[in-house]
Every structure is written in structure tokens, then in C-alpha cells.
Amino acid sequence: MSFKDLKLNRPILRAIAEKGYDNPTLVQEKTIPLALNRKDIIVSAQTGTGKTAAFALPIIQQLYDKQTASKKGKKIKALVVSPTRELALQIAENFEAYATYTELTSTVIFGGASIEPQKEALKQGVDILIATPGRLLDLHKQDDINLDYVETLVLDEADLMLDMGFIDDVKKIERLCPKTKQTLLFSATIPYKVEQLANTILTSPQRIEVAQNSSTSKNVNQLLYYVPKKDKIELCLHLLRTTIKGNIIIFRRTKYGVDKLEKTLLKNNYQVDSIHGDKSQTARQEALKRFKKKEVNILIATDVAARGIDIDNLDAVVNFDLPNIPETYVHRIGRTARAGQSGMAYSLCSADEKSYVIDIQKLINLQLDVIEDHPYPLDPKAKPIVHKSKKTGSKHKKGRKSEASKKKKKRWY
Structure with a gap:
């Protein structure tokens, strides 16, 4: 027609x-x-x-x-x-x-x-x-x-x-x-x-x-990297040096995360800009303009700020943080491989995001290709890190005094 x-x-x-x-x-x-x-x-x-x-x-x-x-x-x-x-x-x-x-x-x-x-x-x-x-x-x-x-x-x-x-x-x-x-x-x-x-x-x-929400383009090559949370930035830098090329959008879940990653990439001499809800309208438009004109080749964004934005000829999407809503993954990677072109999607998954991967794979009806050969592997049995105090038991139990305090015999009573 x-x-x-x-x-x-x-x-x-x-x-x-x-x-x-x-x-x-x-x-x-x-x-x-x-x-x-x-x-x-x-x-x-x-x-x-x-x-x-x-x-x-x-x-x-x-x-x-x-x-x-x-x-x-x-x-x-x-x-x-x-x-x-x-x-x-x-x-x-x-x-x-x-x-x-x-x-x-x-x-x-x-x-x-x-x-x-x-x-x-x-x-x-x-x-x-x-x-x-x-x-x-x-x-x-x-x-x-x-x-x-x-x-x-x-x-x-x-x-x-x-x-x-x-x-x-x-x-x-x-x-x-x-x-x-x-x-x-x-x-x-x-x-x-x-x-x-x-x-x-x-x-x-x-x-x-038009098309099920779960459909991801056949032309997007979707790769998954399991990595400890603390090593995500290092792995991201490693991939930018060795693997990910061209015009790239990197998605992070929070505005703070966007700012932090942008500072790191700028320090490492990457041409980068960012958009998120706390930035002024002028700054957001400016960032988009620079990206579209190829003055910068990396744009870091939160989902809300990037929703619906048309960017042609995007080579890769990086899910620095995996989204907890599987449809969001489909939105994100749908920005590459438009109009019959091919594209790449890289997802960095820490232990606490494993359940998100399961939901995403269920929705798109596809197993993501796991890349194990990288410098920051995640121990397969790794559990999400929960920061707990090393002290055990209540501080109000008997025998809580340190040796030093026991030597000080002065008491208020």
C-alpha cells in the first residue's frame, strides 16, 4: 500500500x-x-x-x-x-x-x-x-x-x-x-x-x-553480561574500549546513576552527554541536539527522559541497569535496528537483577546470549549483596563492655 x-x-x-x-x-x-x-x-x-x-x-x-x-x-x-x-x-x-x-x-x-x-x-x-x-x-x-x-x-x-x-x-x-x-x-x-x-x-x-508488546526486532543482537554490581562501571569502560562502537544510548535507572556514569566517562575522555528529569529543558534539548549532530556519540538517559524520542541510526543500546518492568527492556532496545537496519543491545546484570532477566526472556520469548568471556565475571552462585552489620546480637546484652572500658572503674553510680 x-x-x-x-x-x-x-x-x-x-x-x-x-x-x-x-x-x-x-x-x-x-x-x-x-x-x-x-x-x-x-x-x-x-x-x-x-x-x-x-x-x-x-x-x-x-x-x-x-x-x-x-x-x-x-x-x-x-x-x-x-x-x-x-x-x-x-x-x-x-x-x-x-x-x-x-x-x-x-x-x-x-x-x-x-x-x-x-x-x-x-x-x-x-x-x-x-x-x-x-x-x-x-x-x-x-x-x-x-x-x-x-x-x-x-x-x-x-x-x-x-x-x-x-x-x-x-x-x-x-x-x-x-x-x-x-x-x-x-x-x-x-x-x-x-x-x-x-x-x-x-x-x-x-x-x-500493532505487534505484541513482547516483539523485539530480529535485527537486534541481544547480549547479556553477568557482573558484580561493584564492577559494572569497569565492565562498561572495558566494553566501550573493546566492543561497543558507534552511536550509543546507555540506560540507567536513576538520575543519580546517570550523573555518576557521565562523570566517569568524561574523566575517561569519552564524548558523552545525558538527559534526565532534573535537568533543565534547555540542557536536555542541547544534549539531544549534540547527540543527533554526532558532536557526542554516547547519551546516558533515564527511561522517562528518553521515552518516545526518535533517534535515527543508533548502533547500540546498553542496559547498564536492567529494568524491573520487562516491557521497558523492549522499549529501550527498540531504539536500535529501526527501518531494517541491524543493531546491538548489551545488558549488564548483577546478582540482584537476575529475576528481571527471567521476566524479560519470558516476555520476548527468547533466550539472551550470555557472554562469559569478560574480565569481571559474576560467581554463578552469587547471591545479591545485602549489607549487614558485622556485629552480632544486641548491644544491650551482658558482656558488651570492651576490655578498655572495663579497666575504667569510674562509674556515675
Whole structure:
């Protein structure tokens, strides 16, 4: 199937062709016709499957067909709500590219950046608004946003939005839009709370599921290294020196872990940057820009900061800390080996993470290749290290006094 078969108009087809896309992905093929029919839709699909175009193209087409107002009189007709700033910016870039040959305008608003330029952009009048929940509600409260004319509402990465605690905000935003709107909900996974949300805000939705959550690309070579926790940084350095090459994302579970590893790699003269939730928006955008421009070849990230970010030509993903949610592993390694290319995934597993490996293998239905030939092997019988005090028994038992204290005969009594 080609994009022409999806009944998209000329200006959109021209923009898609310029982006170098010939045929729609499966999620686009299934979603676009339903979206053009103004159906409510729930889409379950992984990052990297082409979700953004699946909602952006029908929105642009529908607005293009009836664009009338001059720029000044424009009202927000489509609203896309996204959990993270990076994702919102990325969606905005896509809308801009696809709408190049139309008169449609879009803008993006998010927290962690100055509010005034965003107010200014809204004042100019826009057709399509991409926003993170917090800033959207702030600006609505200040009367800078009117959602009375929204025809299509998109909730992107709904599972992440709920994980980040945005459920009440999302419900509030939905209520601020007209009852007659079309709602499109996209989520990598559909856990119970996403299901619940969908039931309350969608009207007899069509369901689209693209690939099981467990599917990992056949083109990713997945290697596993068992290593004592204390030696992980050493093993990581060893692999970067000898094995892992090219553009790399390293995932860590915590912001502190990201910072610590970044300092070590910088000390060892690696070109490295990082993104996590405590960094300012400017710093995060800067880090991404440097990575995409290949000014640095290693990006260290937490899962939330990296969720949904599109990075082409990624050679390897390193799971420095294994995720305790197996689906997260699938998300992470799905960033490499896109569009038919091959890629590598390296996972470092300490004794306390062994159960995570079992869950991951169950989900992806695949045994990971264990590499035993490395300088920091983990004793196969190793138990997780639990730090206990060397002293045994209560300090209040008889005979606790040291020899020295026994010699001091002075007593308060």
C-alpha cells in the first residue's frame, strides 16, 4: 500500500515524499482511514512504529479541507497532549514538516521554559497545539488558551502519562474540549488504568493493535553480561574500549546513576552527554541536539527522559541497569535496528537483577546470549549483596563492655 491509497491530498503527499517515506507503516495503514472517518481510536503500538504520522496526517488532511480563517482568527482545532517535553517538541517538528505545503500553523507549549513566548505564539492564532499537561492547564487558567473549538484530541503515550501521575490533568483537559470531538489514544501498552481512562473518555472506540508488546526486532543482537554490581562501571569502560562502537544510548535507572556514569566517562575522555528529569529543558534539548549532530556519540538517559524520542541510526543500546518492568527492556532496545537496519543491545546484570532477566526472556520469548568471556565475571552462585552489620546480637546484652572500658572503674553510680 502507498500513501496515495490512503486518500491523502497532494500537499501532504508532497511533504511525505520529501521526508523520504514511500509506504505507510502498519500502524499508519490501520489508523489513518479510521481517523479520517472521525472514529474514536485506541492504538497500542511501540515507539518507532510511526505513530506520530498516524495521527498527524489525518489531522492535517481534515483541517486542510476546511481551512478558511486568516491567521489572526485561527482557533485551536486539534490538540495533542504528550507526557514529556522532548516528545512534544518532536511531535511539533513532525507536524511542521507534514504541513509545509498548507497554510496550517502549529505551536508547542511545555513547562520548564519561559511562558511569555508561548503566550505570544498562542496570541497569533494556531490550528494545532501540542502540549504537556501541566503547562496547558496553567495557560488555560490564565485565559491564554481556548479549547472550545477542538475537533480532535490526541493523547500520546497514555501509559507513560498515567505513570507520571497526569491522570487528573488528562481528564480535566478532556472535559475542557467539546463533547463532539474525536479522541485518539495512543499507548505502548494498555494496562488496566489506560483501559479505564479509555472507557471514560472515548465513544465506542475502534481498537488497533500493532505487534505484541513482547516483539523485539530480529535485527537486534541481544547480549547479556553477568557482573558484580561493584564492577559494572569497569565492565562498561572495558566494553566501550573493546566492543561497543558507534552511536550509543546507555540506560540507567536513576538520575543519580546517570550523573555518576557521565562523570566517569568524561574523566575517561569519552564524548558523552545525558538527559534526565532534573535537568533543565534547555540542557536536555542541547544534549539531544549534540547527540543527533554526532558532536557526542554516547547519551546516558533515564527511561522517562528518553521515552518516545526518535533517534535515527543508533548502533547500540546498553542496559547498564536492567529494568524491573520487562516491557521497558523492549522499549529501550527498540531504539536500535529501526527501518531494517541491524543493531546491538548489551545488558549488564548483577546478582540482584537476575529475576528481571527471567521476566524479560519470558516476555520476548527468547533466550539472551550470555557472554562469559569478560574480565569481571559474576560467581554463578552469587547471591545479591545485602549489607549487614558485622556485629552480632544486641548491644544491650551482658558482656558488651570492651576490655578498655572495663579497666575504667569510674562509674556515675
